[in-house]
Amino acid sequence: MLEQHDRKEQPVSRRSFLKNSGLVLGGLVVGGVAGSLLGKQQAPQQPGETPAPTADFNQALMYFSPEQFKVVDAACERIYPEDELGPGAKALGAAYFIDHQLAGEWGFNARDYMQGPFYPGEVTQGYQGRLKRREIFDIGIQEMNNYSNSLHNARFYELTPEQQDTVLKAFETDEVKLTTISASAFFAMLRATTLEGVYADPLYGGNKNMDGWRMKKFPGNQMAYTQIIEQDEFAKMEPLSLRDHQHG
Amino acid sequence: MARKLPKVDVVVVGVGWGGGIIASELTKQGLNVVGLERGKERKTEDYFMVHDELRYALRYEMMQDLSKETITFRSKTNVRALPMRSYGSFLLGTGLGGSGVHWNGQTFRFLPYDFEIRSKTIERYGEKKIPDGMTIQDWGITYDELEPYFDRFEQMAGIAGEENPLGGKRSKPYPVPPMKTTPALRMFGEATKKLKLNPFMMPSANLSEAYTNPDGVSRAACQYCGFCERFGCEYGAKADPVVTVIPIAKKSGKFEIRTHSHVRRILHSGNKATGVMYTDVTTGEEIEQPADIVVLTSYVFNNSRLLLLSKLGRPYDPNTGKGVIGKNYAYQVIRGGAVGFFDDREFNVFAGAGALGMSIDDFNGDNFDHSDLNFIHGANIAISQTGQRPIANNKVPAGTPSWGKEFKAASIKYYTRVLSVGAQGASMPFRHHFLDLDPTYKDVFGDPLIRITYDFEEQDRQLAQYCADKCGEIIKAMGATDKIEINRKLGPYDITPYQSTHNTGGVIMGASTETSAVNHYLQMWDAENVFVVGASAFAHNSGYNPTGTMGALSYRAAEGILKYSKSGGGLLV
Structure with a gap:
């Protein structure tokens, strides 16, 4: 086939x-x-x-270079690793999900207010940079490799899982000092999109085979819960996706 | 030059709950109404693929496109206001039905105390109880006067509920019985009773059974699918303007809706409006729509903004406290709450409805003694089961890492084992909280954005702490394990995390022309043929969701407009 x-x-x-x-x-x-x-x-x-x-025709790159993809794929897996509960972000396709999101309107901040003038604001005023999400990922990924190189003389995805965790931690806590973007804000975005890639409807390229939902006991796209809403027992259900709805 | 169209009786700016109610009531009485809606047409069939957390809840499918228009924000006047570049604290609606399409449906009535807050606070505690700078004032209408309009909104929408033991008097019961209960709700009910509190089922716009309203609109019952807030309802079971009032207005043959029509100015001469100017956003053409009566129903921000852009009414000046447009902007204190972890039990948290919940009003309004407390008002405290979706719900006990193996295991384990009790805190106005036009940032047409100057005050911090402790007592009584989290601390107001889309004020109602912008019919003191409808009329925000009260005021305004139209002019009394 x-x-x-x-x-x-x-x-x-x-x-x-x-x-x-x-x-x-x-x-x-x-x-x-x-x-x-x-x-x-x-x-x-x-x-x-x-x-x-x-x-799975969806598993090809719309935005990342193969090198960028390897970094993101490895990082997602550390954020949401495979374990005895089930697959990790890698097997669920989270990095493909992120790639596809960055290729579209979200990556371009198409529905965000991106007009100047740009001033650094207070934390409570939210993001005030001029960079788009795809540009932040470009820089963040490059910096992850740079930092990995400076510590271990290897690229991020060539490190051991423990070394990768150290690098991610350094980004999460702003121990890595970057000039163009905030390391912690980049990490927060990476973490958030990993979870999206794990739990969004499979239509977007992640949550492969709905296995993210299955682990979490989330039944996906169900039309009604009237039959279980009152009951005391937990209801275990096989999940349904939007594809099931479209072709059902 | 704008192309000028023939004059109509009434032009409505924005077709959401406010615009829909006004249009249905006026067309029933034979007036010709044009509704100008900047967004697109909407219908139930649009929600075939609506069970999509990413698209609707996290990418804000139904919300205003911020690239075209946003708001700017600063905490105080000596800070530079900056644009809200992406969504956070609140979500702005657009399109037919407005935010009324993607709300949860929690439909409370504000308390009798709310409408006379200043008088009643002074009466019970003395004037000293009101701290310096807090600009609470009576609304110019009482609960009893507004009661019939609450009832009309509830009958139209098909609100499911039971009597609130501590609420205002009702002339009629809710049109449909309360929603079904879940284990979590029953636990809340038992716990609050044990604590000698007064639980009641949350009044819900998600129909508990099939219902035909007084206008003859029939709708089906809610299926508890768990996709309400930020989503449209594919069943039409959640009351929204598109499935209730708008079809009634359309059926009259006297309501013309023009979508993609972005109103930019109210045109006026002397102390009267002559119509509005709007841009057809599909062609860029500027069009003038003359009308005898202009009704603004375009949410808190655009109601104030349109008046300021059009130089209609007296702009508020925080230095003198004079002027009224932009005054008394208020919000909601959402932080006080408690989270319980239940190690020995799993809940069907994925199932639910936007307004499926149980609540108490024992610590809301002035239902408890504030003599020894450093705040006034309070919060409705509730448990709600709105349907927990998997991307946004990854609560783990304190001390758990936020990513990696431990996080994965804990977030999966507790997804079905976390319940929270939340307080929806009231928000009092202050002299230095207001809306005006931003001097720097513009929308896609080159018009100034609206600017918010707002921060939390000591009043809010005290209120949050007090209510958080009450929530903590309830969650403990519900049997949560020792891993209880009580969120007592309210930081500065931050525009980035979602809190609530319960913005209020800016064009407030009242009894005096000096201190308010509109009268008790929401008619502008300074322009008798302009009615400004919405939560913009709230002189402060109560400890509830605003839609029930906003809906009641919309029916009241509709009656005022009809009176005005029949009497041929003048201020209504």
């Missing part, structure tokens, strides 16, 4: 590549290496068989 999807998406299919390179003669496949490259036709699915998992 995966194989076939991949092939369709490629601008030049393997078959046409092979054709052009003259390895396919008269429609017959020459044996050996070339034959195996073409792959075998998949047998049609038999009734009762479990369908093969489909590709």
Whole structure:
């Protein structure tokens, strides 16, 4: 299944590549290496068989560079790690969620008041910077690597989990001094978006397979709770997503 | 030059609860009304995908676009006001139905004490009880005078409830019975009774059963789906203007709604308005709509702002205390509360409704003796089960890290085991809390933004502390473990964390032209054919959600407008 999807998406299919390179003669496949490259036709699915998992087309980058993604993916996992309760942020796709959010209106602060003049304000007056969220992430990620390098001579995602925690802690407490952004404000944003990526509807690319909800016993998008609202017992329910509503 | 349209009887600025009620009442009596709404059309079908915490609750799908217009804020006059660049403390509505679409539906009546707060405070404690600078004043109307209008709002909206043992007298019971109870509510009920307090079910605009209102509008019962505040109701079970008053106004054939129409000025000549000027935001065209009567129903901030931009009425001056537009801005003291952790029990916290709750008024208004206390008024104390959603609800016991393995385990464990009892503190006005036009920051049209000058006072800190302790006693009596958190400390007012969208004042009502902007029909003293409707009329804010009282005043104003229209002019008495 995966194989076939991949092939369709490629601008030049393997078959046409092979054709052009003259390895396919008269429609017959020459044996050996070339034959195996073409792959075998998949047998049609038999009734009762479990369908093969489909590709998650959502797991590609809209904004981050691969390097940035690795840093964020590793950081999210430390904020919300995999444990005996279930998957962590990495398996739930939180970093993809953040990437997709930064690519859109939220990343551009499209619905925020971004007109000048800009003055530093009191804490109680809220964010007064001119940088957009995507720019704050660019800087924050770079600084996480810089700080990791200064401590351990390695990039953030190459550190041990304990070392990564030390770096995150240094950002959280403003022990890292940055000039363009506030390290703690960046950390707060990273933490908040990690939780969003873990618990938002899977439609946004995180909370994969609703496993974030399942761990927390949140039943997702249910149309009614009239049947349980009064009862004393806790109601355990299989979650439903917005996709279930759309296609239900 | 603005394009000039034919004159109409009444033009309403903003079509939310205020605009909807005014339009339905006036069109019933044959007046032609045009409603200018800056946002878009809304209908129940829009909420097919509404159970989306990220989009609606955290990305503010239904709120005003701050890139086009916001407010500026400073704590006091010697601080530079800066724009609220993204949402925090309160959320501004827009679009048909306004904030009335995405409210919770908690529909209280202010107390008899509220409407005569100054007289009653002096009567019981003497004038010294009112600290220097606190500008409380009577509202120019009593609870008894307003009672019939409370009832009309409740009958129209289908409020579910039971009698508040410490509330004002009611002429009629609530139109539908209270909502269902949950284990958490029952625990609150038992605990407060044990403490000799007087619990009652929260009055709710989420229908407890199918209901047909006096206008003939039928709506279905609430399903307790847990998506109310910040969301629209896909069932129409939550009373909102789009499913109640607006269809009635439309059915009359006398109400024309123009969406995407942003009113920027009230036009006036002498002591009368002649109409309004608005921009069609889809084309950028400026249009003049003449009218015999102008009604502002565009929330606290825009009601004051439009008057100031139009140079109508006397702007408030905090140095002299003179002038009225922008005066007595007040808010809400939300901080006093207590959180209980229940190790041995799980609750269906994901289920609920915006106004599903139980509360007490034993420490609200002047229902308790303030002789030995350094504050006046108080708070409605309540437990509510509005539906806890997973991104925003990650409460962990004090001392737990805020991220990492321990956080994950605790936030998951306690998601279903945390209950909180909260106090909705009243907010008293002070001479130096006010609204005016910002000298620096502009909206998308180049018009000045409204500026808030506001901070919490000692009155608020004392009130929060007192109420937090009461909340703590209740949560203990409910059987919470030793991990109880009592939030006693109220810091400075901070515009970043969400508190409540219960902003009040700016165009306050009263008995005297000297100290108030509108009379008891919400008619402007300085412009007899302008009515300013909303919580902008509140002379202070009580310890409740404002919509019930705001709705009652809207019905009262509608009656005033009809009287004015029939009498052919003059100030109403």
